[in-house]
Amino acid sequence: MKTIIEPFKIKSVEPIHFTTVEERTAILRNAGYNPFMINADDVLIDLLTDSGTAAMSAKQWAGMMDGDESYAGARSFYRFENTVKDITRFKYIIPTHQGRAAERILFSIVGEKGRFIPNNTHFDTTRANVEFSGAEAFDFPTEEGVHPDVVAPFKGNMNLHALEQFIREKGAANIPLCMITVTNNSGGGQPVSMENIRETKKLLSNYHIPLFLDACRFAENAFFIKKREKGYENKTPKEIVQEMFSYADGCTMSAKKDAIVNMGGFLALNDDELATKARNLLIITEGFSTYGGLAGRDLEAIAQGLTEVLDEHYLMYRLRSIEYLGEKLTSASVPILQPPGGHAIYLDARRFASHIPVHQYPGQAIVCELYRSAGIRSVEIGSVMFGKYDAEGKLISPPMELVRLAIPRRVYTQSHIDYVSECVIDVFKRREDLHGYRITYEAPQLRHFTARLEPL
Ligand code: F0G
DSSP states (O other), rough: OOOOOSSSSOEEEEEEEOOOHHHHHHHHHTTTTOGGGGGGGOSSSSSOOSSSOOOOHHHHHHHHHHHHOOOSSSSSHHHHHHHHHHHHHOEEEEESSSSSHHHHHHHHHHHOOEEEEEEESSSHHHHHHHTTOOOEEEEETTTTGGGGTTTTTTTOOHHHHHHHHHHHOOOOGGOOEEEESSBTTTTOOOOOOOOHHHHHHHHHHHTTOOEEEETTHHHHHHHHHHHTTOTTTTSSSHHHHHHHHHHOOOOEEEEETTTTTOOEEEEEEHHHHHHHHHHHHHHHHHHOOOTTOOOHHHHHHHHHHHHHHTTHHHHHHHHHHHHHHHHHHTTTTBOOOOOOOEEEEEEHHHHHHSSSSSSHHHHHHHHHHHHHHOOOOOEEESHHHHHEEEETTEEOOOSSSSEEEEEEETOOOOOHHHHHHHHHHHHHGGGGOOOOOEEEEEOOGGGGTTTTEEEO
């Protein structure tokens, strides 16, 4: 097997900025030890997120010039709408400025106090939008999905047994819809199998509960199905994607991931009444129904990106580049969530920094040291991001303490990734020197974005 190469050549480059350890020590302190508070110019390799950070293709940039900026009925909207319909086969395609805008519209219609939304694992903005509507969000990962070192092909799957029990307990009438997040981002970028999507739909049909996909990384999920699920080896990514969506009644989408653009999203669905309500809400806060908070040029770029993302060479390279980093770290015994996901490597902070108790945020300790020593920006996905407090003010932790190294699409080359692996291994070798953190400021919702911390 020969090296799987980047399936593109580079036409335009952007310099990255080098800083010294001393400079970064001060930057980190000023940022309250929160990577979201660091200026991007002070970051060497930015693995904070794969969202909106992709490099667009020449054809996408050409589409930007060709964008039709008419207020209503723009040509670019119809190109966007046709492309999304071709992939999803949903009846109504509603553009939004990003994924969370689609979530907000959806949940402000179906969510209210006394209602419950199940998901394999909610992403943080999805959970926040469910809760903001007054409804409650519940996660149903499988048992293998919450053990970082268990290797299984579809660790993103929905726990069907627990879901059915939940429906019986809460009553189907109080569950306006169920979501499946593909790939399961908060659960490690792990894929969901076609069988699991199909079975979830079957179960929900018995209770007349609609199924929605949180479809941000639908193409990466489809390629895992092609590689790992029997019967899909010879299908094209597009055929697999179409089958995935055929089991759903709608989806929310952040185009900032698998549409390979810097901004955009959509809500797509079949229900006439829901679509009318959603469009009315869209017009109040996002924009008219044929642009929804986006410029015509953005709609062009999304349409083109959705076509490019289903290219097999692209998807093979994409999944391989994540796996490559995973293999390098694993061969140096760095504990990572296994197997590597579709868009990121997740360090298992509990095992990586096992001497730091969870309430002192071991993941944050790794994030800070990776930045301080190497200029690499990553993000904690553990108790800083998802931690809640009980009535006595004691921290309630999520099942896993992870550090995500998210790989932007088509941005970094193999030598950047080699550098990242060398630096992570270096921090791992010095892990005994890591120390815990304490939160000194936090907002009531989505606290990780603005929290301030200090070293203990
Ligand atoms: N759902 C999932 C699974 C996501 O990963 C994200 C964003 C969203 C919804 C919201 O989309 O940002 O366009 O509003 N995830 C980014 C990340 C922010 O870093 O994983 P958005």
